[in-house]
Amino acid sequence: MELVRSSGRTVTDVARELGISSESLRGWVKKAKAAEPGAATADSTGLSAADAAELKRLRKLTAEQAKTIEILNKATAFFAKESDR
Template sequence: MLGPVSPEEAVPGGRQVHEAVLGGEYKRDAVALVASSGRTVTEIARELGVSSESLRGWVKKPNGSGQAAAETPVAAGSGLDAAEREELKRLRKLAADQAKTIEILKKATAFFAKESDR
């Protein structure tokens, strides 16, 4: 299970452990903790002894199947019934669609702000 990085794994000089030292299972568990705990990425990163930017990158980074972590299917044994799994799937798709829309709007805003300065 997840926990703070042991002193043996820490980088000399007190810096936080480099993410390459951590295995894929550790990263998946950390992402799952972010998704299920309701706490902020910063709080969880501090608790685990990794940088918040690393953890944020793990959350955003597609996993091995090419799906973003937020789009990862919920396992049947996760304690959710079929209706809850379908609702979660629908909400994750909606969140992904909204994230894409936000990115497009950010780019459009930057474009038009740049154009209006001319």
């Protein structure tokens, strides 16, 4: 990866010089960039792995809270009817 970065040449050119597949080198470069501290993206969403995990956790929490609110609204309606009797 360092050779690709420091030389300013394309992955294909560097791979040809080294006698390896350009796809292999491209994959290694991609993995190395993802492993760097502060790597901006871990997937196609543009989120880091930590941000993606946090988003998943928050979406789950939001769904659980929406269910709780629905149950409480139904309970409120039920008890409102009961108190009118």
